[in-house]
Amino acid sequence: MTGINRANQFEGISTPFYFYDMELLTRTLDILREESDRYGYRVHYAVKANANTRLLKLISSYGFGADCVSGNEISRAVECGFTPDTILYAGVGKRDDEINKALSLNIFSLNAESLPELEVINELAAARGITAPVALRINPNVDARTHQYITTGIEDSKFGINISELDRIVESLKGMNNILLKGIHFHIGSQIRRMSAFRRLCIRVNEIQSWFNSRGIFPGHLNLGGGLGINYQQPDEIPDFKQYFELFNRFLEVRSGQTLHFEPGRSVVGQSGSLITRVLYVKNESATPFAVVDAGMTDLIRPALYQAFHKIETLSPSDISKKYHVVGPVCETADTFGKSVDLPQIKRGDMLAIRSAGAYGEVMVSSYNLRDKPGTIFSDDLRD
């Protein structure tokens, strides 16, 4: 295992930086390919989880497609080797220029989230004299029971088309000559670890598909979105793709000739990244001491944004164990990576690894407090 359990391998590298374990990512991709190939499922990596070009190039080399949520993500995906006919484009707020980019590249599908958006896509496609490949993103009203900020599949979510609107939309589509309805799309949320949520999704998709069929509409593909969670307590664990795909194979009713599509993001890259930081000061030794580190919420915002847990490990062993509040330097109380974390005794200069930071980490870096961007180090660039 390459691992990150040795501080000396990072000698001379200035902190904070993202460290990517390329061996773990490769193993994850091998398993993902094997388990999806078993059923002929098409995988489109969700670029927003981590858009690092080196990672994207590795992921595209496996023949996976890309799921994008902005025009810039589409461009980045193409630059990194994803072929346009495997690219999907979702998002509630697509700009005209972004839709035009997707149309000119002839991507696999634009996943439309509302009637006004469908009208704009139809108009822009008509102006080009083409037919836009579209899937409807439907809100199946399945509660993924994850954090409220990452739940997307319930009625009052801003995402997707509610079931109650489907009748009207299907009616309106009849008058839209420049839209080709290719499929139906669902994405119920993120960091979903209970398989029962995906089982409920399958059952709702079966009902919704029957509804379409009863109106003479036969979607060519079903897109089940992403959302498979990772184990933040066990950072080296690879998510159980076998069990995940098995569940869809078992519960989903697939019509003949129909293709199945998935959009995993976090589960692909989450475990392979760590944020490496150095302890600047240990203060307040009388109560639970604060370990003030040189990484902050500008480098990894998940704890501040979602009260997310990240396992924190020291790379400098010690025999004495203590509790610390691990905090960053940014002028916000939310800039806290962990409260009362059990760690070997630490001192100024020690290195810590904030684990499972490969997804929704580097992509959310900001420059608040005019802070510098963290660096990026790949395991296969380090000398043994």
Ligand SMILES: *Cc1c(COP(=O)(O)O)cnc(C)c1O
């Ligand atoms: C964010 C997103 C994904 C990926 O979600 P993960 O939880 O990272 O797997 C997939 N599809 C859509 C439409 C998304 O917005």
